[in-house]
Amino acid sequence: MASENVEDYLKSIYTLQSKEGRVTTSSLSERLRVSAASVSEMIKKLADEGSVHHTPYKGVALTEEGKTRAIRIVRRHRLWEVFLVEVLKYEWDEIHEEAERLEHITSDKLEERLDAALGYPTKDPHGDVIPTREGKVVQFGQASLASLKVGEQCVVSRVSDSSPDVLKYASKLGITLRKKIHIREKLEFDGSLRVQVEGREHFISGKLAQHIFVEPVADEKRRRSKSFKRVRTISRGKSS
Amino acid sequence: MASENVEDYLKSIYTLQSKEGRVTTSSLSERLRVSAASVSEMIKKLADEGSVHHTPYKGVALTEEGKTRAIRIVRRHRLWEVFLVEVLKYEWDEIHEEAERLEHITSDKLEERLDAALGYPTKDPHGDVIPTREGKVVQFGQASLASLKVGEQCVVSRVSDSSPDVLKYASKLGITLRKKIHIREKLEFDGSLRVQVEGREHFISGKLAQHIFVEPVADEKRRRSKSFKRVRTISRGKSS
DNA sequence: TGATTGATTTAGGCTAGCCTAAATATAAGA
DNA sequence: TCTTATATTTAGGCTAGCCTAAATCAATCA
Ligand SMILES: [Mn+2]
Ligand SMILES: [Mn+2]
Ligand SMILES: [Mn+2]
Ligand SMILES: [Mn+2]
Numbered sequence: 185m186a187s188e189n190v191e192d193y194l195k196s197i198y199t200l201q202s203k204e205g206r207v208t209t210s211s212l213s214e215r216l217r218v219s220a221a222s223v224s225e226m227i228k229k230l231a232d233e234g235s236v237h238h239t240p241y242k243g244v245a246l247t248e249e250g251k252t253r254a255i256r257i258v259r260r261h262r263l264w265e266v267f268l269v270e271v272l273k274y275e276w277d278e279i280h281e282e283a284e285r286l287e288h289i290t291s292d293k294l295e296e297r298l299d300a301a302l303g304y305p306t307k308d309p310h311g312d313v314i315p316t317r318e319g320k321v322v323q324f325g326q327a328s329l330a331s332l333k334v335g336e337q338c339v340v341s342r343v344s345d346s347s348p349d350v351l352k353y354a355s356k357l358g359i360t361l362r363k364k365i366h367i368r369e370k371l372e373f374d375g376s377l378r379v380q381v382e383g384r385e386h387f388i389s390g391k392l393a394q395h396i397f398v399e400p401v402a403d404e405k406r407r408r409s410k411s412f413k414r415v416r417t418i419s420r421g422k423s424s
Numbered sequence: 425m426a427s428e429n430v431e432d433y434l435k436s437i438y439t440l441q442s443k444e445g446r447v448t449t450s451s452l453s454e455r456l457r458v459s460a461a462s463v464s465e466m467i468k469k470l471a472d473e474g475s476v477h478h479t480p481y482k483g484v485a486l487t488e489e490g491k492t493r494a495i496r497i498v499r500r501h502r503l504w505e506v507f508l509v510e511v512l513k514y515e516w517d518e519i520h521e522e523a524e525r526l527e528h529i530t531s532d533k534l535e536e537r538l539d540a541a542l543g544y545p546t547k548d549p550h551g552d553v554i555p556t557r558e559g560k561v562v563q564f565g566q567a568s569l570a571s572l573k574v575g576e577q578c579v580v581s582r583v584s585d586s587s588p589d590v591l592k593y594a595s596k597l598g599i600t601l602r603k604k605i606h607i608r609e610k611l612e613f614d615g616s617l618r619v620q621v622e623g624r625e626h627f628i629s630g631k632l633a634q635h636i637f638v639e640p641v642a643d644e645k646r647r648r649s650k651s652f653k654r655v656r657t658i659s660r661g662k663s664s
Numbered sequence: 665t666g667a668t669t670g671a672t673t674t675a676g677g678c679t680a681g682c683c684t685a686a687a688t689a690t691a692a693g694a
Numbered sequence: 695t696c697t698t699a700t701a702t703t704t705a706g707g708c709t710a711g712c713c714t715a716a717a718t719c720a721a722t723c724a
Contacts, residue, residue, distance in 0.1 A: 189680080208702090220703085225682090282534055289526060291521075427711090461675095
């Protein structure tokens with residue numbers, strides 16, 4: 185396998201690509217906390233070995249092969265996150281850094297055994313989908329809590345894992361996966377919300393709301409599995 | 425923490441020191457599969473940072489600090505080995521390389537949680553003692569199977585983990601931890617043995633017998649825990 | 665004791681990744 | 695269109711570890 189550094193570059197390119205579309209030298213520089221010059225060098229290397237397409241001064245995009253490799257690392261990262269929470273009883277805000285290291289030393293066999301021991305999970309502790317071994321990423325349409333209106337109800341399906349502080353604060357408010365949220369009030373000028381979770385009411389900022397993703401509240405009675413899943417399959421080969 | 429390379433040097437020095445007493449440049453070179461010149465360089469570095477004492481042209485020995493660090497890595501290695509066998513259902517001959525990588529990315533917290541999740545094991549899957557977090561290594565007096573005489577009985581307490589092939593072969597014969605072995609015949613000129621394990625008889629070479637460590641057969645009825653334990657405590661501060 | 669030989673160390677080089685400073689290309693504004 | 699600001703790339707250097715070849719030490723044997 186590639187070095188830890190190369191793997192983290194690929195993963196970052198993949199994530200930025202999914203989230204922002206364009207991946208620039210400076211976005212990678214910021215994300216990986218490495219100088220732009222170093223990124224530029226690494227990009228050249230990745231392009232040479234066929235993991236990315238590079239248009240100088242324009243940006244970078246994963247090749248098929250690069251994407252496959254990136255998704256594989258994402259899969260390992262998320263499997264380890266499940267392990268840390270389910271088996272080792274970590275909190276969801278404590279797992280990122282550990283998984284960031286574990287993902288690089290995971291052999292195919294280890295990945296397989298871990299997956300099996302965990303019962304073939306499909307989501308990580310933040311609600312992110314775990315890619316299959318074949319590299320398929322099934323993403324459900326999710327709305328951010330910030331997009332809901334007063335009076336609506338929803339269920340938490342994902343919380344952005346980009347900041348441990350956000351995660352810690354969310355769980356302090358009781359906002360964890362599968363919790364039901366009622367929107368009691370919404371201030372349009374700043375997007376902040378008054379919400380009810382498990383009987384308690386909280387004010388949350390628009391900023392925080394953008395990190396919380398939800399699905400329409402399940403129909404209580406039937407179809408607890410197929411509620412409004414506008415399934416979007418991000419498979420290898422299609423750029424997301 | 426130190427780099428993976430430094431950690432593996434420390435661990436190898438520790439192991440060689442326990443096993444052979446003297447640790448030379450060439451023994452490290454052989455064990456780590458690195459040129460003698462490279463070892464020489466690294467030794468200088470380790471001596472500079474206070475992890476080893478170095479007498480040029482003579483050899484190297486861990487300082488207190490170096491020994492503490494080495495034992496810590498051994499502890500992590502063996503905890504991961506238990507995890508791989510107990511949780512991920514690996515065979516005992518498949519775990520070394522995985523643990524060799526996992527040991528280096530294990531934070532204090534991860535070590536602690538893993539230990540707890542495994543139920544604070546004291547031995548690894550090969551029968552080696554897992555050092556405590558304080559660095560204490562309790563080693564029981566063990567005899568190699570090669571030292572027994574015809575007619576004697578014993579129980580397998582450890583199998584050298586130095587070769588996956590030995591481990592695989594041993595388990596194929598049914599020679600695994602806690603199995604009872606009867607010595608049926610011994611050829612003095614080459615040390616080979618005819619033994620009985622679980623009702624089956626096997627011939628094993630003297631070479632193989634040297635990799636199998638045993639304790640006198642437990643008294644069946646009482647004292648299943650304190651059978652002839654000439655306990656030897658190898659604590660930090662005492663050279664083993 | 666003195667020569668020989670094997671082990672060890674030193675010298676000189678290489679690669680992966682990182683950095684800062686300098687050069688250059690692109691895009692936006694006058 | 696021309697200038698300027700910003701992003702990107704290139705140049706030149708550094709460190710950790712590795713290597714081979716050359717130099718040096720120490721232990722043994724004649
Ligand atoms: Mn990582
Ligand atoms: Mn996650
Ligand atoms: Mn190792
Ligand atoms: Mn072991």
